[in-house]
Amino acid sequence: MTALIALATTLGLALALLTAAAPPAAAADLLSQGRPATSSSTENTSTPASAAVDGNTGTRWGSTFSDPQWLSVDLGATATISQVVLRWEAAYARAFQIQTSTNGTAWTTIHSTMTGTGGVQTLDVNGNGRYVRMLGTQRGTTYGYSLFEFQVYGSGGGTPPGNGIPDPTATSLETANGPLTTASYTVPNPSGYGSGTVTYPTSSGSYPSVVLMPGYQGTQQNLQWLAPRLASWGFVVVNVGTNTLTDDPESRGRQISAAGTQLIALGNAAGNPLSGKVNGTLGAVGHSMGGGGVMAALRDDSRFRAGVPTAPYHPNANFSSVTEPTFFLTCQSDSVAHGNTYAVPWYNSMSQAEKLYIEVPGDHLCPMTGSGNKAKQGKWIVSFLSLWLRADTRFGPFLCGPVRDPDKNNTSLVTRWMDTCAF
Template identity: 35%
Template sequence: MPQLESKPRAWLPRKVLAGTAIVLSILAPTATTRAASAAENPYQRGPDPTAASVAAPTGPFATASVGVPRGNGFGGGTIYYPTATDQGTFGAIAISPGLNGTWAGIAWLGPRLASQGFVVFGIETNNLNDSPTSHGTQLLAALDYLTQRSTVRGRVDATRLAVAGHSMGGGGALDAALRRPSLQAAIGNAPHLPSGSLSSDRVPTLIYAMQNDTLVPPSRLTTLYNTIPATTEKAYIEVAGAGHNYIGQPSTTLARTMIPWMKIFIDDDARYSPFLCPLTNRDGISQYRDSCPLI
């Protein structure tokens, strides 16, 4: 399967980056520096974020969608995309449902994330009982289709791609990240990864655990999170009172943490860092770990 080249990352030592952030925070921001910052980041999309905007059911971009038939290595799906044509290309994320699940079960993620300035590909799997490894293979095939053959490929920046999924699909997203380190981000929601190890993970990874999940309990996901190397950006969020299929209903708790993660790592957008570093709004969250400052 072809590998996509990643946009360059500035892999400076964490202490250097943290020190730089402290110095910059002391300086009073001006309109000139803010404009320069936006000009220096060609991936930045949308207005300055607020706590209300990242939690809103609809973001600043109008969206449309297009269906994709079965084939091309995965079971089809739906692509959601911003309709704006004056913003350049957008980063993209492919998302997979879990065991015995279909995209319809988590489809609220499509328009919600796309309206924040992303192309979102919600996929169906070839079979309802596909393994996490198969989910990962299909997510990568979906990204290749999205950037190379889809009707919206001209709207997508092929160097800014990410994967996500729920349960088996979440394990598939983590598996895809292990196999394609050029990805910009990975998000596993209650992910089932049989190997139990992310020791070779180089992709910024966010893991969600559900506090009352008996299928993939938080203890297992804490152990999995701890295998991620110290050199890889990471975060762990445990959703209070939630069960395994919590993602099946629209969730502000998920949206207001997923969106900053995607903005920081897919769009290199430092405007979203304060929403996670530190996590000031802990409503609905029982545990939070991170590798802040998430540069």
């Protein structure tokens, strides 16, 4: 008996050691975040499909108040799907299906229920496809369907946003072009704004988008320097011409929103160079009245996740409700829109936003093409938008901490610097 007990103990110990030494199963990757998303409908402009795959539980997709409705995400390539997480707002689905597709047309159901509970639902599934959608067939409330997040986990899928972008350095960020090759495309039939030229990475993958808006009497030339610089660091950039040269800041804000809407639509459509390249995350950069327009877009359109108003102008405006990250770039000798008159009061009033304020030598034109220190301005703008539109923390040190201090403390380069670091 003693020998049997000893043998059992030895075997049990050996089994425990083998179990402990066994490598853990590979964790599933989050494949859906930042990918292009579409839906059967939206409740309004503040509840787009892209809000359900942006990684932010403070934004949501909402549908119209009818059955059926669907939300679909394009993973970029065929993937093996192992789990889907639905983070419902109060308007949930009582009956719904999770479906996959290789082409976005023919669908295979991998999960179905008639007793959805709302809240956070974690579904273990088994399927394959490039496209994954939630098809709601019976609402749980009198409202529509509404998801804070639609998260698809598995392996495979397309190139993640930011993949292929090498680690940034001060030298690489201060050159005129980043690591990615770019091309240009003229927007056909601009809707809600005057004209648009898109500069985009030619490499595979989908990217955040940035709208560039000129100032009073300005054209696309105003911020032309910035378009290839941003695109070569992994952004799809539309450089906009306004409806008229005298459009006020509020009108420019609406045109920024319209340009973002059309850019997302082009990314979701087939037959153009932007197809599949636009992931639905939006930012904006503007000069003067265009900078005021950026602030209006951040205030009014929740799809815009970060903004860079440069030498911004917008009289009698209140932007205390803006909560998205904002980088104010102003000019020390600006007699048109000095930071003390506009940007600084806005900065101080935005108590819930991450903020950066840099004042540099020069007059009102210092952020425009052909003026100012473009090596430094480009480094700061690329870093800010990479951090906040792509969640690429590799760029944070150029804005916060010792790496940025040589810029911040150089009085010939920077005449005032404020921030909410660390971020």
